[in-house]
Amino acid sequence: MQKSHSTDHTDYRNTLDRIFNDISHQPLQGHAADYIPELAKVNPSQFGISLCHSSGEVYNVGDAQTKFSIQSIVKVFSLALAYRLKGEALWQRLGVEPSGGAFNSLALLEFEQGIPRNPFINAGALVIADILVSHWVNPKYTLLAFVRQLANTPSIDFNLSVAASEAMHGHRNAALVQLMKSFGNIHNDPRDVLDMYFHICSIEMTCQELAQAFLVFAHGGQHPITGETMLSLSQTKRMNALMQTCGFYDESGDYSFRVGLPGKSGVGGGVAAVHPGHYSVAVWSPPLNAKGNSARGIAALEQLTTQTGVSIF
Incomplete structure (x- = not known):
């Protein structure tokens, strides 16, 4: 060190x-x-x-x-990976301002026409997930490998029970993805984006x-x-x-x-x-x-x- x-x-x-x-x-x-x-x-x-x-x-x-x-701490790691990938072009799809509202607000996203206020609210993290899904065949495992590298710990893994629980109850996140899809700010199948998001949050x-x-x-x-x-x-x-x-x-x-x-x-x-x-x-x-x-x-x-x-x- x-x-x-x-x-x-x-x-x-x-x-x-x-x-x-x-x-x-x-x-x-x-x-x-x-x-x-x-x-x-x-x-x-x-x-x-x-x-x-x-x-x-x-x-x-x-x-x-x-x-x-x-x-949601994983949002820092997914942002870092996307930032390495896209550089400053990343900020064309999301902002850098404090939200001033709930982390899963639909109203703020509607008002701002599908552009999340920042990458750490759920909508912003979902856009980051979409970017990673666009780039890698197995994006959730690419992110997992990145986290293992940063922590120097190869045993870090998903908790699949938590991921399944989130998928079963993640209706608002699904709504956020669909709303952003309607504004053109989600490029992939919403199901793939949600699968990525639920898995990485379960790490x-x-x-x-x-x-x-x-x-x-x-x-x-x-x-x-x-x-x-x-x-x-x-x-x-x-x-x-x-x-x-x-x-x-x-x-x-x-x-x-x-x-x-x-x-x-x-x-x-x-x-x-x-x-x-x-x-x-x-x-x-x-x-x-x-x-x-x-x-x-x-x-x-x-x-x-x-x-x-x-x-x-």
Whole structure:
């Protein structure tokens, strides 16, 4: 792993232990995502944190080695893959503005004539899926291979039960695809796009694997182990900007105010974030707040930047 040139002397081990112990003793807030029945079966008391530092150090606490469905966090990986493929032409089919509304809004998409506000709401992620379906014969496995490469973990895989549960109950996502198809912004068979989307959202990772995969966004687009350029500096900057402004649905402004790190959440209870040049961090706790973000995950990241006194701002 590449060494950091920063003079970061933070005691992350004790900091994470304090955060974990403090939050673990607080009553659980929120509820697991029950509109995907398989996610509702997960033990809500599980809680893990993993921080991967640019120096190569890894700090784990709690259930950091337990696999969970990353859900919308995968939108960062699919966007990165599409961005490598299409470059700046990508933005002809979707925007880069915070949505200011629900992540699965049909009304916003109708108003904006089938152009999703950003790649992290469901409509935007479906357009990204369509782009990948257009390019590869087995796009979901291409994306899976990309995630395995970033995390340096070949065992990462889909949870087929979760994918099937999403397909059975994904009526609103189907409506989003069909609406965009009517505006000409979906080029493939909607069934193929949905199959891609449901599978990649079901990918299971541990907190440590997720933090390892996010290190590329803290390293200017370079793979932290191989040194391979995965994204250009400019693309990495724009990816981090999108995570900062759009990564937490319509709670992104509040998250930026409280935490101050580029990141992305998923309704499986995971949150991943980066402090460029310093570290990547992943937190998992299934109960979600009213905005669909992990209640303990947000609290843990807020404490991390508060206790260390350092964020990107």
